[in-house]
Amino acid sequence: MNFRLKIWRQKNRQLPGKLADYKVNDISPDTSFLEMLDILNEDLLQAGEEPVAFDSDCREGICGTCSLTVNGEAHGPDHPGAVCELYMRKFRDGDTITIEPFRVGAFPIVKDLVIDRSALDRIVQAGGFVSARAGSAPEANSIPVPKQDADLAMEAAACIGCGACAAACPNGSAMLFTAAKVSHLSFLPHGRPERDRRVLKMVQVMDAQGFGNCTNTYECEAVCPAEISASFISKLNREHGRAQLRRCMGE
Numbered sequence: 001m002n003f004r005l006k007i008w009r010q011k012n013r014q015l016p017g018k019l020a021d022y023k024v025n026d027i028s029p030d031t032s033f034l035e036m037l038d039i040l041n042e043d044l045l046q047a048g049e050e051p052v053a054f055d056s057d058c059r060e061g062i063c064g065t066c067s068l069t070v071n072g073e074a075h076g077p078d079h080p081g082a083v084c085e086l087y088m089r090k091f092r093d094g095d096t097i098t099i100e101p102f103r104v105g106a107f108p109i110v111k112d113l114v115i116d117r118s119a120l121d122r123i124v125q126a127g128g129f130v131s132a133r134a135g136s137a138p139e140a141n142s143i144p145v146p147k148q149d150a151d152l153a154m155e156a157a158a159c160i161g162c163g164a165c166a167a168a169c170p171n172g173s174a175m176l177f178t179a180a181k182v183s184h185l186s187f188l189p190h191g192r193p194e195r196d197r198r199v200l201k202m203v204q205v206m207d208a209q210g211f212g213n214c215t216n217t218y219e220c221e222a223v224c225p226a227e228i229s230a231s232f233i234s235k236l237n238r239e240h241g242r243a244q245l246r247r248c249m250g251e
Contacts, residue, residue, distance in 0.1 A: 178206050
């Protein structure tokens, strides 16, 4: 399979960038998208040109590092899944593929397709730690947790922090990410001692990082590799409203 690639090239966040044209030929349909970029970079190095910078780590849809927009879609057209799980058989021979970094104001471009997603780390850091003892594994039945709550907590905890939700949102909102991080602890007894402080602080930092607000377009849910439901945003709003009310009442 042969492809024409239009790839965003930008030396650093201070300089302007532009789309550059490249061609890759004889690509197997079973080649992953990132492997295709590896092949392109090998060709560029052999030609004495600078390779395209992009992020990757596990390449198994676990780490969330491979944050790319492919033909206008966060993580590309094969949902659910990260771009590292996208294979070239999803495209047609001769296709033109446009590859860009995630376009979110809170994710400045470092170089080419590499972005700085540390704003998400700062939201998580604002949540702090749980005070529940975690030094040794307790007996499984010593803390009863309703199965529905346990299932919801596990679903929320599946978030890999890739930032696709913000990239797909027309407002650049990180509400789904923050909702997942708040919800997976608020469903469990271990997270309840810091419940109010956690949600207030995380939402405050989320706003301070420059993310937009949720207007229920559901684009976040559509592109999430972990298939996290947008209903967790409602959970976040309830947790935040409850914490604000308790703070106003001096509890």
